[in-house]
Amino acid sequence: MKTVYRFVLKAYVGPMVLTFFIVMFILLMHYLWMHIDELVGKGLGPGVIIELVMYASATLVPMGLPLATLLASIMTMGNLGENNELLALKAAGISLPRIMKPLIILMMVVCVGSFFVINDLTPYSFRKMISLMRDISKQRQEMKFQDGIFFNGIPDRSIRIGHQDPETNKLTDILIYDNAKYSNMQTIVADSGYIRISDDKKYLLVLLYNGQIYEENRDYQWFEQNELSHHLFDEQQLLIPLSGFAFERSEGEFSNQSETKNMHQLSHMIDSLKQAQDSIVTLFEHRLIKSHIFRNMASMELDSLLPLRKVSVAGMLDTMSVEARNAVFTQASAWAEEARVYSDYESEYMRYTSQLLYRAQADFQRKIALPFSIMIFFLIGAPLGAIIRKGGLGMPIVVSVIFFVVYYIITITGEKFVKDGAWSPFWGIWVSSFILFPIAIFLTYKSTNDSAIFNPDAYKKRLEPAIVWGRRVWERFKAFKNQKHTSNE
Structure with a gap:
């Protein structure tokens, strides 16, 4: 064996x-x-x-x-x-x-x-x-220039090139808008140059040839006093700080999703969510009754309240003036709306907690199943x-x-x-x-038991008596129909 x-x-x-x-x-x-x-x-x-x-x-x-x-x-x-x-x-x-x-x-x-x-x-x-x-x-996405289209992947800066040589990566007809400093705005125009990211992806290295720099210096009263300077250059180098282009790992690995927990952690999570639901219900009931329904008795304990007695509200309103009645209706409507908003908020939070609880319970059962x-x-x-x-x-x-x-x-x-x-x-x-x-x-x-449940011949053999009986019934029905047709003629 x-x-x-x-x-x-x-x-x-x-x-x-x-x-x-x-x-x-x-x-x-x-x-x-x-x-x-x-x-x-x-x-x-x-x-x-x-x-x-x-x-x-x-x-x-x-x-x-x-x-x-x-x-x-x-x-x-x-x-x-x-x-x-x-x-x-x-x-x-x-x-x-x-x-x-x-x-x-x-x-x-x-x-x-x-x-x-x-x-x-x-x-x-x-x-x-x-x-x-x-x-x-x-x-961030990689820096890829397209001919004639502004690249806005760098904050406060826009770069447009006329053409990029795919073999040498040389750029021609370069236009750079620099708005990093609000009081010192620059517009740079160059005939050609090279732009690349440093090896550590923390800086943008810009090398420009045969260009001009238009710089606008302005203070808080720029609409009254501003200065516009113009510079020419044969070669210009720029070092622009970058952020987000280098892949950086975060230190934390914590996630509150139930998929990231084992059975022991899920059990603790389920108990915590159940306790949170019970506290939400108790606190909601207490606040709704004490702070919204019995608003004027907020300083009293609920157990110390006297038994309620039936009062004719319609009779009380009939004795009030129109102004007093409108004030009562307005105040009651405002309190009812406040209670409704509070109830909607608590019910939404309760629904969110219930979804977390159901998901955690489902993941707990899935590990066993x-x-x-x-x-x-x-x-x-x-x-x-x-x-x-x-x-x-x-x-x-x-x-x-x-x-x-x-x-x-x-x-x-x-x-x-x-x-x-x-x-x-x-x-x-x-x-x-x-x-x-x-x-x-x-x-x-x-x-x-070697049962041929996928063998068509086996099912055909079992159904053969029913098929023969059906054929006989059909032949008798046809014979009866032909006999009736002949008698009618």
Whole structure:
């Protein structure tokens, strides 16, 4: 049996590794395509890109691992069935559960490892990725000049060039507006020159030839007193300080998102949010009653108030003058509007806190549900491969994508209901597993009993009596219709 176990493990590990890297590559390309606008034109070095790719890959493992497991299990058992190796093992008296035993043990190890990945590695990668993306977003675009178009990427300065030689990078017909100093505005015109960023990207190095400088000196009374000076130069060098063009890393890596926390941190976050909700409700009730409803009794304790008695408000208003009645209505309307604004603010803050709580609870349940979903996908894929008996990347990919799309749609729907507060976090996250688990048990049972559930001839044979009965009924109906038509003639 050890030889059989080694043979099955060897047949499974190869497709598992291959499909995992293929799935991760596809998901990573999708991630980079979604963020391509934030990365292009920033002049990022290869080290920064590789680091971002590594962090993004770690965050995509919870999505890629179940799909890779499903695809690899279908491919492995399909190849064994297509090459009649599975049939030979069964003929030797080895049942399908015994054939799958080493794979089940291997998948248990993978499930335990996936828990530590999603609980420890994925939150760490999320924190690093968010911090890195924030630093990238702060970096300015590269300085690229276009002929005849002003470049305004430098604060308080505008640069226009007539033409740029792509081989020598020589610029001609240069115009620079310098508004860095309000009291000393400059306009520089040059026939040619060179403009580049220093190696440390902290300065703009400008070298100009054959030009003129128009400088306007003005004080706070520039509309009465201002001076305009004119200078000619054969060669002029400028050193302009820059900020934001060099990639700078921020020191902090903290993020309050639930995706960046492990189960222990999520548990603490959930308890804190629940306590915050309770305090918000208590404080809202106290302030609304004491500060808005019983406004004139704000200094008294609510428990010390006397029992309320019924008063005829209409009778009291009838005894008032028109001016006094308008004043009462105006004051009451203002107090009611103030209470409404306060209620809207508190309800919005309560809604925001509830969304954070639902998201944290969903992420907590997701860390537990991932290992089970991987095992469920294996129990779906292995029997399917044994039943279909088709290897390669054709039929397994089609079947895998169908099951994964169903799983993904159910999961996304459940998470949406959880975030909206319609479902509990447990049911919203586990509903996909509860739906797919009976399918896995059914397929395992059918494959163990060698049931041909995908064989059209088997279904045709079972439906043959019904088809024959239907044909007889149709022939009798036609004969009855012809007989009735003949009698009418």
